[in-house]
Amino acid sequence: MGNHLQVAFDQVNLNYAGFDELALKKLTLHSEINKVGLIGPSHAGKSTLLYLLAGVLDQVIPTEKSGTIALDGQDLVNWLASKQIGLVLQDPASQLSGMADTVFDEIAFGLYNQGLEEAEIEKRVQAVAQKLDLEDFLDQAPTALSGGQIQRLAIASIIALKPDLLLLDDPTSQMDPLGRQHFFAWLKESDCPVIIASSEIDDLAEVCDQLWVLEDGELQMAGKPADIFMKFANDQEIAKPAAFLMGEKMGCKFDGHYPVTADELMKAAAYGNHD
Numbered sequence: 001m002g003n004h005l006q007v008a009f010d011q012v013n014l015n016y017a018g019f020d021e022l023a024l025k026k027l028t029l030h031s032e033i034n035k036v037g038l039i040g041p042s043h044a045g046k047s048t049l050l051y052l053l054a055g056v057l058d059q060v061i062p063t064e065k066s067g068t069i070a071l072d073g074q075d076l077v078n079w080l081a082s083k084q085i086g087l088v089l090q091d092p093a094s095q096l097s098g099m100a101d102t103v104f105d106e107i108a109f110g111l112y113n114q115g116l117e118e119a120e121i122e123k124r125v126q127a128v129a130q131k132l133d134l135e136d137f138l139d140q141a142p143t144a145l146s147g148g149q150i151q152r153l154a155i156a157s158i159i160a161l162k163p164d165l166l167l168l169d170d171p172t173s174q175m176d177p178l179g180r181q182h183f184f185a186w187l188k189e190s191d192c193p194v195i196i197a198s199s200e201i202d203d204l205a206e207v208c209d210q211l212w213v214l215e216d217g218e219l220q221m222a223g224k225p226a227d228i229f230m231k232f233a234n235d236q237e238i239a240k241p242a243a244f245l246m247g248e249k250m251g252c253k254f255d256g257h258y259p260v261t262a263d264e265l266m267k268a269a270a271y272g273n274h275d
């Protein structure tokens with residue numbers, strides 16, 4: 001479902017200036033993506049990869065890199081010049097404009113900068129506020145929001161711009177369980193290509209059609225969630241969805257693998273094959 005994007009990484013190495021150790025090592029991957037979940041332990045290189053794709057690294061932190069990255073067949077730099085990328089940072093408060101008195105104005109900020117008409121701005125703000133449960137807060141000051149609400153505001157401000165690729169770095173870390181549920185339900189329905197780094201493994205398994213596993217700067221595997229979790233079944237560094245662990249304990253499989261979603265678990269328990 002949704003729009004797809006061709007990504008091609010070839011032998012991408014990256015280190016932060018002044019640090020010898022590579023944060024990304026020989027990253028090579030050609031894939032058509034829609035919803036990608038980036039997983040792996042701390043310091044694996046997930047944020048680095050997102051920042052690299054967003055084209056922000058050298059603007060903020062100097063790095064040395066080699067290799068090539070292309071999106072839809074175009075070199076990343078050229079692609080970024082003509083397309084809109086949406087990056088939501090790990091610390092969402094740091095990306096608010098700081099100039100808006102209300103949540104409405106914060107979401108509208110980037111739209112005013114794009115020179116959109118008042119009516120279009122009103123329409124887009126209302127639409128994203130509704131998607132991310134922010135309608136009741138539109139007149140409030142951004143500073144009055146909780147951490148989870150600020151995360152939703154940062155996401156709303158980015159998606160209002162209708163990006164061609166959305167990059168999300170741990171976007172639900174401060175949300176309460178209900179906020180997180182709503183967010184992932186929205187993400188599942190969204191048709192924008194997305195790469196999301198998150199430790200919410202159950203939600204990623206529900207939403208993503210692909211997972212990329214990074215460990216120590218290296219891409220260990222890219223593939224469907226079920227294939228990934230079967231491959232890393234015994235790897236303690238890679239968290240598994242609850243459905244997978246239950247299926248494993250019960251010894252029941254869905255379509256030849258342990259279930260990775262609640263729906264697959266129900267089907268596996270009802271009429272799946274058993275170990």
Ligand SMILES: Nc1ncnc2c1ncn2[C@@H]1O[C@H](COP(=O)(O)OP(=O)(O)OP(=O)(O)O)[C@@H](O)[C@H]1O
Pocket residue numbers: 016019023040041042043044045046047048049061
């Ligand atoms: N600004 C920086 N300067 C130097 N090294 C950095 C910088 N940012 C990250 N690194 C290093 O790059 C490597 C990858 O870090 P990165 O933050 O991309 O990992 P991550 O998988 O996103 O981790 P986490 O899950 O903890 O956010 C780590 O070894 C980290 O110490």
